[in-house]
Amino acid sequence: MASSDDIVTTSNGLGYTSSSAAHPETLVKPPAAPSASEDTIEIRIEFGGGLHLLFSSQPSHKIRIPRYEPGNADQLPQAVTMRYLVSWMKSNLLSEREEMFGDGDGVRPGILVLINDADWELEGELEYELKDRDEVVFISTLHGG
C-alpha cells in the first residue's frame, strides 16, 4: 500500500500548496492502488484560458493513472480512456466548483480539449485511449475576447 501511495503523491505538480495546508480536509486521498502489477502511465495536463484557477491555480500537472481501467479483473483489460481521466480529475485535481469543469461524463461546453496538440473531436473525444506520456490540454473559451 505504501509503495503505491508513493507513486501517486510524489509526482510533482499536484498543486496542493499552502491552501491545502490551511484546509487539510480538501486534500483528497489518492485513488485506490492499481492492480498488483502497478501498471501506470504518466499524463501531462495543462490548463489554459484561466481554467487553472479551478485546479489549485497550477497551470501544469503531471499525474500517473493506471494503464488499464480498474475493476475489470475478470475481463480483458480495458485501456483507460479520456472518460476515466475526466472523472479522475474531478475527484483528485479539482480544488473547487465542479460544475465549472465537468458536465455529466464530459467537460462543460466551452472547454476545448487538445490531446497531443490535436483536437479531441478528431481523436474520439471521451473514447480516446490514453497512452503513456500523452499531453492533454484543457482550454476555457467562454467569454474569450
Next chain:
Amino acid sequence: MSCGEIPDGLANAEEAEAVMPRRRQIRRIDKSLCQRCKTAKSMYLIRNVTYCKACFQHNVFTRFMKTLHPPLKPSTTSDGGTNAKSKQTQGGLRPPKQIGSSLIGLSGGSSSLTMLDLLISKQYIGDDNDRIIDKTKGEKEPIWNKGFVIYVEFDHILNNQLHGSTTPGNQDESLLTSRLEEIENWVKEQNHNLTFIGLNAEDVFDPNLKKRIKALVGIQEGNEDTQSAEGISVDLKNPDLPLFPIPSSSTSTTTPLDQLRSLLASLPAPSRPSLLSSILTSLITITSQTIPNISHILLGETSTRQAQRLISGTASGKGYTLPLELAVSYKAENAITILKPMKEITTKETAIYSYLKGWNGFIRNERKWDNAGPKSKKDSRGKGDIKSLESLTELFIATLAVTHPSTVSTINRTGDKLMFTGEKGQEVSCPVCQLPVDPHALQWKSRTALTSLPTKTIADISSPDDEKNEKLATLLCYACLTTFTPPTVVAKALRSDTEPVQLPYWIGENVRRKVARVEMKEDIKDFLIGEE
C-alpha cells in the same frame, strides 16, 4: 408520391427517414488528412473541416485579412462594374496606408491577443521609426504607422470568490495590480514600440482622466484638458430619473472606486454587465479622442461573441442599434471608425492559435462581470455564476454548438441581414451607450409598461424642484433605460431612503452637450429656414 400519403408497409421506413436522428454520438472523422493540403495529418476540426497546424494558421490569417481589408480600401468603381474577379482580389490586396495611428483594445483574452499578434507579425502596424520599407526583401508597408494598446482593468470591482473572499478590496493589493502589469510586460515584450495605456474601470469617475491619458502617452496637456469637475447624480427612485448637478466646489472624499461600487450596488446583478460594457466602450472612445491622430479603433470581437451579443441584445431591447454594433466597420458622428477584424473567426480558433503560440498560462478568457458589485442573497439564483442575460446566452450558444456546430454561423448570417433603419445624420445619441436612440421606443414603452400604480403615492417623492431638473429617462435609449430602471431597483429604492447616486463624467458631459444643443436650437429657431 405526394407527401402525407404513405403507402402501407412503408410507413415505418418513411417515418424513420422523416425524423432527424439526434446527434450526440462521437464524431469519428474518417478523413485523417488535412482537407486543405491533403498531405499532413489533420489536427483541428473547425466548422466540419479538418486542418493541419500550418493550414490552420494560414486559414485564420486569410479570414482575418478578408474581414479587415475591404473597409480600409477606398470604394471601388461607382458604376457597380466590379466584376467577380476584382471582388475576389479585393480581400487579397493590401489596403493603402492610413493617415493616422491605430488604437487596439486588448482584454487579455485569446481573441485580442491573436488579433494583436496578427497585426504585428504581418506588419499591419509599424514600429514608428519611419524607416524605408524594402519590398524586395519581403518587407511590407505598414497600414498604420504606430499602434496604441489600451487595457481596462475590472478586477477591483469583482468579487473574487476563487480566492475565498466575497468582499472586494480584501485581497492582497499585489494580486490586484499584477494583471495590468502582466499585460503591460507582455506588450513590451513584443518589441514593436507599442504605447501601452492601462486604465481602471473606475477611471470614468476620475475628473483628471484625460490628463492621465496624455501623461501615459507622453503628450503635453493643453488648457482644454482641465475638465470641469462638475459631476452629475441621478435619483433612481423616480422613474423619470431626474439629474442633479454636483458642483465642483463640493468637497467629497469618496474615491472613484467607491463611486463606481456604489453605482453598481444600486443596480441589480443582471444589469451590471451592460453598464460595465458601456464603461469599457466609453473609456476606449475617450482615449481615442484624447490621443491625437487616431484613425481607427481595432477590437477583437469574435463571431462567437457576436452571436451572443446579437441574441442578448435583441432580448434587452437593443435591436435598433444592433446592425451598427455588429458591423465590421462602424463610424459614429464625430467619432473614430471602429473595426472588428476578428468577426469571422470563432473563439475556438483563437484559443487554438493562442495555444500554439504558447500563451496558455497567460490568457484569461473569462470576464467575470457577473461577479461585479456586492453579492446579495437573491443573486444566488443563477447556477454557477450565471446572473445576467449575456452569460446565460453565452452558455446557451456554447451548449448548442456542441451538437450543432453551425450554430454561431447561422446566428451571425441572420444578424448580418439586419439593416439600420434610422436616418443618417439625424440621429440623436444616448448619453450612456453613445449609440443612436430609437425615437419611438419611449413612446412605445409608455404605452406598454407599467411605470407607476395610481394607488401608490408616487407624488410624495417628486417635488416642485424636480421640474427644473433634466430627466435622464427621456434621453436614454430603450436598452439603457431598462438597465437603470428595472422594477426591482425602483421598488428597492422606494423602500429605503436612497441618496441620488453619482454617474460617470462621460454621461454628464453628453447630457450637458445635448441640453446646450437643444437650447441653442430654441434660440435660433425663428431664424431657421423651413424645408420648403
